[in-house]
Amino acid sequence: MKQPTPPRLFQRLLSKMFSNTSMEELEGDLLDDFHRNIEKYGTSRAKLYFMLDVLRLIRLVPRSRRNTQKSKTMNNLFLFHIKYSLRSIKKHRVYQSLNIASLTLGFTCFSLIYLFVFNHYQKDSFLSEPERIVRLNVINDGKEGMGIHTGIPPLLKKDFPEIEGYTRLSSYNMDITLEGSQEVFNESVVHAESDFVDIFQIETVKGQRFPEDQTGVLLSESMANKLFTSTDDALGKEITLSAYDRENKKFVVGIVKDLPINSSFSNKIITRLGINERSSQLAGSRAWTAFAAFFTISKATDLNTLADKIPRHLKAHTTIESLVNSDYVFRTFNDIKSNPSISDGYIQAIDGQAMLIFQLVGLVILFLAIANYVNLTTALTLKRTQEVGIKHAMGASKANLISQMMSEALIVGGVSIILSGLLTFSLLSTIESYIGLSMQIAPEFKPWILPVGIGALLILILAASLYPAILFSTVKIDQLLKGKVSNSPKSKLLRSTLLILQFSISTFLIIGSLTFLKQLRFIDKSHNVAQIGDVVIVKGKIGDHRDVIGQKLRAIPEIEQMSFSSVAPGPSDNLRGGMGTKDFEKTMDFYVVDKDFIEVLGLKIVEGENFYDDDRNNKFHVLMNQTAADLAKDGNPVNKEFKLMGAEPSKVIGIVEDFPVGSIKSEVKPSLYMLAEQSSYLPNLVNKIAIKMNSVDPVESIQKIEAVWEEVFPEQPFEAEFMNDRIAKVYTDELKMGQLFGIFTGVAIVISCLGLVGLLTYLVQVKMKEIGIRKVLGASFSTLAKLLTLNIWKVLVLASLISFPLSYYFLEDWLTSFVYRTEISAELFILTVVFFVAIVGITVFWQIRNAVRINPSEVLRNE
Amino acid sequence: MKRTGIGEFEELVLLTICVLENDAYALDIKDEVERRTERRMNISAIHTTLYRMEDKGLLVSKLGEASQVRGGKRKRLFSVTSFGLKSLAEVQETRSRLWSDIPANVLKSLHT
Structure with a gap:
């Protein structure tokens, strides 16, 4: 009679679970139990019990794995890992300090850039519904302007239910004087209408919500404190605003709360906009005035359809052709903020394109640093095969080796993060004053940005170290004693790719900086700065x-x-x-x-x-x-x-x-x-x-x-300036961006060169014996240099091939934004190549000199 | 009272091993427990308990000789350690102290 057997699948599962472990007896026990159960309960129930038992035993699997018969020396080595990592970092201190240096540089640049960008996006976060604030712009002959006939906003409010509020607005600097005082303050004054305080969410502290007539003025708390002794003192006082020779006496009727530091508009002095009723008539009168007009619209209004309705609607109310024939467009608050060309001076704008470039550069630099890290660590890993072999022999598992590498990465990354944190904070104020933008983060966001940033960078480092770690752990024991697996083609390909990418980016950045310089020089030259730079302009x-x-x-x-x-x-x-x-x-x-x-x-x-x-x-x-x-x-x-x-x-x-x-x-x-x-x-x-x-x-x-x-x-006050300062003002933005770009390029080049130094050092060490033998056989310095650097030159050539067309394309695009523009010429590319060859050459020469100087007998002796 | 950390089922299994005069193997333990409690036991439950008690130090185990019967698979034989015995004694002592302190009038209903 055929002996009934337990279900195959479960039998196999069972032996998978416990074979080769200390709990092999389970298999036998279950089989015995099965046979006894057949006698007691019959085959089918025995099978059922068997299956259930197998499933229940799954919970013992971790225990059985824990107690494998491998040596336990390599288990639970957390402290050992840290200690060992420190030692290994110390041993390879040249590489690791290169690693830390490049990571620190990369992280610092990255965090500075992203603080800046983050800060930008946090602007006006106190506005609850910025998407509902819009400005009406008029497009005439393809040119967009923001001056709107003063009669239009009230008309739109009356006839379009989507529009909830409006204010015509004008803001400019005025001289402010107080009665009985000689002191003159020059401040920006907002002239607006009563909906203004609701549209821009301005809170009243004391007094009226908005001046009832032309004679009233609102001050912000800080302005009240600046002009008077206190906000209580300010209420009811008279101040004189003057601009263009016209003086207006006004009384302080209300105090409003200061806006948060991250606001892109101001509310220091608010007064009622004077509108001439006659020139606001849409019908009849030919003379009309125009002001910027802001609206609040109800939620989910389609701005385009609303704007399209305006010309048709105007036809019924006016005969002024230029109004009817123009196109109208609503610009949201966020549009205005990120596009200086449609900004009106009331809402500060930062160029969205520049923002994007900065973000890209930040990412690129971070990538460079990480690529460098991966590259160097991989090279280093391959040097440590002997160590891996011995650990394998001692019973270390793959996981052990990987976690060993990870803890090294954690230490290196942690040190870099701490260093770059310190560097960032010490540089922050310098950079702030340099680019003239406050980088203060809105207070409500400060707490989480630090841990999130640090955590993200650590995770990044760990992810980046995964490749070398896995490479490290998969070295075969048999290869260990033979010594060299350093030149496995797989890792070489990856390293070369990374290197090519790095160098492409660097060449791109160099060409970019050079073009920038050339453009700036061009601007200077077109202004004849050399000749008229010291001409003094006196104004008044x-x-x-x-x-x-x-x-x-x-x-x-x-x-x-x-x-x-x-x-x-x-x-x-x-x-x-x-x-x-x-x-x-x-x-x-x-x-x-x-x-x-x-x-x-x-x-x-x-x-x-x-x-x-x-x-x-x-x-x-x-x-x-x-x-x-x-x-x-x-x-x-x-x-x-x-x-x-x-x-x-x-x-x-x-x-x-x-x-x-x-x-x-x-x-x-x-x-x-x-x-x-x-x-x-x-x-x-x-x-x-x-x-x-x-x-x-x-x-x-x-x-x-x-x-x-x-x-x-x-x-009249005496105002004088030199012509070169005056001209520099015209392109301050470009100048600053150029200088920042130059700094970033510098950082990128330094990072790439650090990587290059590391790789060369490694290459030289790997080939030490070869160099020794060649020297004995009479090789000259130049042959050796050629031998060692051939690959690097290949990488350079490839990198240039990749980056030259790309940089030409992008820079051409950028230059078209200037009316006065220089050309991208071949000399820029040649200069870049020369520059790079020089840098690489110096690095290579410096490294190889050490290698070539060595006495061959020293390298060859130790076998 | 010091916690010995022995559960009811663990106590049962430990006592059974003592009854089987040590060097007991999982199936024998299972049969014995089944016989004494008249309940069907899962071999896996017995195993889990045995290993848990081994980890706690109440039991020690060794591998027995390989035999033809089980296709060459060896048996694991469990013995109670002195710590296990002591824990059992503690449990029993606690219980008997509690029993002896139960007033007679409560126990009356048990005999009737």
């Missing part, structure tokens, strides 16, 4: 007094030449007028200059003549810039006469090269340069004196100028 309301001050200034011997004008290259503080004429396609800005203007400011006449210095001089002569000349309808305007101002026609005698006024990224506007004598009101526009000096001590000369100024204009 000069107007008709220019002859008086001119005469006095001429008495100062250091002054070589000067020019009175309403314009100078640089920031947009120039007084300009608009002028339209039928002979040109667009309206032009016009500026008042004098005949020395071109010479003092080092500008070039590209065609025609400068203002004449002799009796050919005529007050109806004008100059225009290239952009304006291109807009003339009848071809070249030089020596033609146009009716521009007054009854007499003006004659264009020359064309001046374009120079940027305002941002370096904005287009050059068509401009006309006129002599002040041409019309009676033009001299009033003059607000600058450009002074060319030939002095040894500019500071002293400026003091002399200041003395003259105070004599002529005792009521």
Whole structure:
């Protein structure tokens, strides 16, 4: 009779569970039990019991694994791991300090960048529904503007139920004086309407929610404390706001709470916007005023459909064509914040593109550091095969070896994190003042950012160390005693890939920095900074007094030449007028200059003549810039006469090269340069004196100028700046970004070179015997160098092949955002290659020199 | 009272091993317990208990000789340690002290 057997599957499961362990008896016991059960209960129930028993025994599996017959020396080695890791780190201190250095650098850059970015995203986190705050922009001829006819917002509020509130808003700096005090404060003042405090969630502390009429003003707590002794004291007091020669006396009617530090708008001084009722009429009146308009909209409103309805709706209420024919678009609060080109100066904006670049650079640097770590650690691992073999023999399991490597990674990573934490905090204030942005994190987020950041970095390090750890643990025992498995192709491929990636990124960054430098130099050159850098610009309301001050200034011997004008290259503080004429396609800005203007400011006449210095001089002569000349309808305007101002026609005698006024990224506007004598009101526009000096001590000369100024204009403050500072202001953002980019590039190069040094050191050590034998056989330094570095040059070539096209593409894209732009030329790439070859060459030379100097007998002897 | 940490089932198994005069093997223990309690036992439950008590130090075990009967698989033989005996004695002492302190009128119902 065939003996019944227990179910196969479970039998196999059982032997899987307990064979080769100290609990092998279980198998026999269960089998015996099965046979006895057959006698007692019959086959089927015996089978059932068997299966149930097997399942129940699963809980004993961990116990049986624990008590394997392997030696227990390698178990529970937590403390041992730490001790051993410290020793091994000490032994390989060169590599490990390279590791720590590159990780620290990488982490520091990364955390600085991300603090900055995080800070940016935390802006205005106190607003409960920022997505409901929108501004209406008008698009006319493809240009987006934010000035909205003052009649439109009330109309929209009345007719569109989606719109819950609106405020027309204007914000600019005003001088503030207090009664009985000489002190003048210059502060930004918000002119708005009553919904403003609700839209921007401004809390009232005392007094009125919003001024009832033009005579009231709200102060923030800090402003009240600054101007008066306390907030109680401030209520009801009178202050005088003045701008553009107009003075307004106002009474403090309310105190509002200070906004959190991370707000991108201000509420220091709030007053009611004065709206002229007649110019807000949509029907009839042709003269109208425009202000920015903010709205709150109800939830889940589709902004596009709402904006599309506006022109149609306006048709019923107005006959003004430009209003009906324009497109309207709602910009959300967050849009405005991340796009400086549509920002209005009330809401501070940070370029979203720059933000993105920073984030990418941060990630790239982190990647470089991690890649370096993986690379070096892998190389190091392969050097430690003997150690692995011995541990295997002592009974260490794979898990043991991996956890050994992990604890080393933990120590190295932990040290780097601590170091970079210290570095970050010590650098934070420097960087803050440097980029001019406060990096203070909103208080409610501070607690969790630290542990999360540290945890994430540690996890990253552990994940990165997994590869070398697994490689470390899979070394075969039999290979150990043979010594070298260092050159296993698998690890070589990975290391080369990482190295190529690293170097591609580095070359990309170098090319980027060089292009940046070139662009900055180009800007400097196009402004002729070398020549006119030390021209002093004095600003103020000069107007008709220019002859008086001119005469006095001429008495100062250091002054070589000067020019009175309403314009100078640089920031947009120039007084300009608009002028339209039928002979040109667009309206032009016009500026008042004098005949020395071109010479003092080092500008070039590209065609025609400068203002004449002799009796050919005529007050109806004008100059225009290239952009304006291109807009003339009848071809070249030089020596033609146009009716521009007054009854007499003006004659264009020359064309001046374009120079940027305002941002370096904005287009050059068509401009006309006129002599002040041409019309009676033009001299009033003059607000600058450009002074060319030939002095040894500019500071002293400026003091002399200041003395003259105070004599002529005792009521005006003296403001002077050098031309190169002035021009630098135009591209401060680019300059700062360029410098930051340069720093990051530096860091990236340092990290890559650290990795290179580590790898070379390793390579040299592995090949020590080979070098020894070759030396004995008479190899020269150059042959040895070639032998050792051939691979690295290959990596460099590959990296260049990858990064050159990519960098060309991206940089070309970036450069198009400048109106004045340099070209990406071959010399940049050549320079990069030379630079890299030099750096690699120095590193390689330094490493190989050590290797080649060794006495061959020392390396060869120890066998 | 010091906690000996012996559960009811553990006590039962320990006593059974003593009855079997040590060097007992899991199946014999199972049969003995079944016979004495007239309950069906799972061999796996016996095993778990045995190993647990071994870990606690109440039992020691050794592998027996390999025999043809079980396809060459050896048996594990369990013996009570002196610590195990002491623990058993403690349990019993605690119980008998409790028994002796039960007032007679409560016990009356047991005899009737």
